Amino acid sequence: MMKMKRALISVSDKTGIVEFAKKLHALGIGIVSTGGTMKVLREAGIPVTYVSDVTGFPEIMDGRVKTLNPYIHGGILAIRDNEQHKAQMRQHGIQGIDMVVVNLYPFRQTIAKPDVTLHDAVENIDIGGPAMVRAAAKNFRYVAVVVNPGRYEQILQELGGQGEVSPRTRMLLAREAFQHTAEYDAAISGYLSGQLGEGIFPATLHKIWEKVQDLRYGENPHQQAAFYRDKYAPAHGIAYAKQLHGKELSFNNIVDVEAAYAIAAEFEQPAAAIIKHTNPCGTGTGASLDEAYAKAYEADSVSAYGGIVGLNRPVDLAVAEKIGEIFLEAVIAPGYEPEAMQVLTRKKNIRLLEAPLLTGSSRMMDIKRVSGGILLQETDRYDAVQNEMKVVTKRCPTPDEWEQLLFAWKVVKHVKSNAIVIAGNNQTFGVGAGQMNRVGAAAIALEQAGEKARGAVLASDAFFPFQDTVNAAAKAGVTAIIQPGGSVRDEESIQAADEQGIAMVFTGVRHFKH
Known part of the structure; x- marks a missing residue:
């Protein structure tokens, strides 16, 4: 040299x-x-x-x-x-x-x-x-x-x-x-x-990704993996979350943490979501975070074991004590009170993450990889409101049914399609996710809900191609349905709802999640 x-x-x-x-x-x-x-x-x-x-x-x-x-x-x-x-x-x-x-x-x-x-x-x-x-x-x-x-x-x-x-x-x-x-x-x-006015989809897309960390493995132990973040995007989201405690995050943890936080961020009132394999096994809202978490857990306490919890309020002592009662992989929230940290850190391995809430303006473009390329789309931010929806049945929803329909509609948006959610009392009772036909998804959700389906509402992420889902819902005791509408057979579903006293609302918006 x-x-x-x-x-x-x-x-x-x-x-x-x-x-x-x-x-x-x-x-x-x-x-x-x-x-x-x-x-x-x-x-x-x-x-x-x-x-x-x-x-x-x-x-x-x-x-x-x-x-x-x-x-x-x-x-x-x-x-x-x-x-x-x-x-x-x-x-x-x-x-x-x-x-x-x-x-x-x-x-x-x-x-x-x-x-x-x-x-x-x-x-x-x-x-x-x-x-x-x-x-x-x-x-x-x-x-x-x-x-x-x-x-x-x-x-x-x-x-x-x-x-x-x-x-x-x-x-x-x-x-x-x-x-x-x-x-x-x-x-x-x-x-x-x-x-040049090329908008959000330019002729050539340049993205700079910087490595956050190497991961132990990917979705499975035989797959190598690493975690990257968009270097020049605003510093928010899961990629910028601060881990306060626990084991290193895995590939699947990161995916599920994103899903948990996205659902919790949908609600203005205290909300909790528990995720398993990217789908919510339980979601709840309440007057307090403690109440919201209790509802999310009770929605499917079996599936909650080993889940990921997303919360839209700082974790207090009451919630921390409930979280500490079962094995959970991770919790993400906007913050943690000192007393809550004392309780939660008794568990050596639970991952505790802190991040500001995602908002509509801060959510990024959605990128999906395919062989030889990518698909790029806007994140699904659409939040239909009651006065934009259309009641298509003779019976209008009651005020309580409206509240539950809007709750269920926010949740079903985050469930893998075909998706059905049964809800009541600001709590999910049953979730049918990722099925090859809609009536199959409804059967799973209704079976999980059991007797709680009586007097509950049903949300569907896309329209009913046939009236069979309406018939299944009526048989289980569902009283109101929210769905996008738009099927050539909509009239059959509307007629079936009218015959069985079900109120049905069309949103005009689909929420496929693939």
Whole structure:
């Protein structure tokens, strides 16, 4: 390895740059810099060579052209043990540049401003910076490229120990550099797509995912897995939840935690949902979180064992004591009172997660993977309200039935289709999920509800293709039904409901969940 002699520094993010440059100077490394960075370093008393003194040409066009020069790029790109390259450097008086410390104009920060203009955005598209970064990254066998201020200390430690940055570190830095420019270009492309009116589905989709953690395995032990988050999305949701206690989350835990929190967030009043295999085995609301959790648990106490709990209020002592009575994999809530933490942390392995509630404005796009591509859609945020629904039967729902219909409609939205939910007293009594036909889903939900179906309501995520579900509901004692409507046989279902005294409401909105 060759000892480093010369570094070029030109940074937009000046975090730690003065301290870093001082230590480079102390190690005998000469520094070349551009206007703004040079001014900061010189004010700190660090000797700096101005880039124009290297190129023999001034910075021109408002700084658009300053480093796009053979004296810069030749010094970066030269292969140090290539005799022809060395001869050309001597012939043209090009000095080697062994380190490039560059980060780019703040394009993302600029376009995030509410009053940003297209002109402002364009002027914050860096040209010379990415060119130097890519050149140095390409030539990582000989040049260290530093785009992340968080790397300064590591670089200094290696330089202080051996006068050089190790080959492995240079390759790691090159990978970071290409990632840096790729993300930068993706941001510019995304912004211009927006300016062209391409909306939320641009011609080319660029997403940057950063690893949160490696997972022990995926859905099954023979599958490798890792957890990533959208790097530039707002910092909310399960990917940003804070784990306060318990074992490491598994792949399936994360999927179920998302499902639990999504249901709990549907309700304004205190709510609890218990999830098994992405479906709610129990959901309840009440005057208190304690009451809501009790209803969710009682809805299906057998399936609740080993489940995931989602709550839309901070966990208090009363709820914590109830949660502690059975084995649960995880709990997610907006917070935990100290007394509740004392109770819950007695269980060594239970995972306790804290995250702000998801809201309609914070939920992200829904991405589904298929072989060779993805499907992208808006998250199902539609929340039909009573005055937008249509009563299609002779009998209108009573006020209590309306309350239960709206409750059941919020829950069925989160059940895998074909989906049927039986509910009453702000509690699920039976859930039929993921069946190949709707009457089969109804049979499961009604069987689970048992005698509680009498006087209860039924919610269906999609229309009834036949009247058989209405007949099954009537036989079990269901008194009101909510469904989207829209079948060519709607009149048959309406007639069957009228004949059996059932009130039926059409929402006009389907909630398939695949």
